[in-house]
Amino acid sequence: MRPILLLLMAALVAGGCGGDARREVRVSAAASLSDAFLALETQYEAERPEVDIVLNLGGSSALREQILSGAPVGVFASANQANLEQLVTAGLVDGPVVDFATNRLTIAVPAGNPADVRDLADLARDNLLIGLCSPAVPCGDYAATALAIAGVVAAPDTLEPDVRALLTKIRAGELDAGVVYETDIAAAGDDVESVAIPAEINVPVVYSIAAIAEDHRSDAENFIDFVVAGRGRQILRDQGFFLP
């Protein structure tokens, strides 16, 4: 009994206090920003060793709900403007909201495009396994808009909670096609290919960022500066995002 107890206490101490004196800035970022923000974190922490960026990656709408429920978040980067507008309305943002990057939609298919998907109309084919993001998250919302513009009634087999969950199932070859962001294709390496959606039916995807909590406000604002105006811009560009 005693060794187990000691082990448990040791684990608690190690996990709980870690002995880290850095100031923490919690950054909630959209799933599609995962790779970009991991790179931003590395670069920013290298420049400012006294700050610890803690990333919370997920579907933008889930992140918004966490903040509305009082999650202690310093910075929120959403894959649309609507989520931040909601937080502004709720009085949770009092700094500026900045649109810092844009993206485009594309159709992702497993390498080799086994189902021979050529355009959005193919997403209506019943015999294919089609995935979309849930309409509650930005990528699902954008995809619904693009499909409506194209006049296609898609026949999805699953509505995934965020774009990376969708991408994972396309990478595994379990889905024949799905609508994701252009930047996700590069993140998936050789496992997926992109079937472009023509510009006239594509939808502009706009990423917004703002500071949320009062704690460490200057650190949060400094990180946002780094992303929207500093060396972060090159990192975003390298990851395939378009900059305003």
Added chain:
Amino acid sequence: MTRRRPPFVLAFLACVGAAFFVAPLLGLVARTPWSDLGEVLGREVVGDALRLSLVTSLGATIVALFLGLPLAWVLARFEFRGRALLRGLVLLPLVLPPVVGGAALLFTFGRRGALGGPLEDLTGLVLPFSIWGAILAASFVAMPFLVITVEGALRNLDQRYEGAAASLGASRWTVLRRVTLPMIGPSLVSGLLLTWARALGEFGATITFAGNLPGRTQTLPLAVFVAMEGDRDAAVAMSLLLVLVSLAVLVTLRNRWWGAR
């Protein structure tokens, strides 16, 4: 069981422990939209999710009965090499994160999986993103509850009763039907109920393996997860429904099958 007061410290810590479980439920109840409850629960998406939850959880319970019972039997009654390892593997889903189970199922029974590929070639059946996939995911996560309960009952059963019946000329089938099953009956029923309740609450393996489509694979827990991002009233109402059903099962179990007074 005696009817005396517990010491103060024990009672205090027990109260804190109880509050730890009760407080979140009260939080849920406090957030419940009572006046709209009927309207919210009457929505199509809720009805679909409820129906799918019942079908998948009952399906998983049936799978557990036909596969889990024999497994428990073999584990309890037969000595063989690797039995401890097999038992560990069977019980693994009890502690494994369900999403890991879902990923493992996807890599095995998915279209590109070792078993899923041949299955599709032979039968045309594709498990992921179908209700069969949802039943498979729920079975994977919930069946260990049946195995662990029934195996324990079989081990505790005094085999002399079965021996006596056999020596009086009963066939193996008669012994099973008239002696063994009645004696492990309460455990079998509680195992089935626990399996059903766990399958009803299954989330991680289902969304990973079977996906999330209203009317096809979106069970109540998935519908709650999705509704949390938009329609919180619906999320709370469905959560309450799950809590009440699960609580009813556990209270029933306690009173009837665990020999409590």
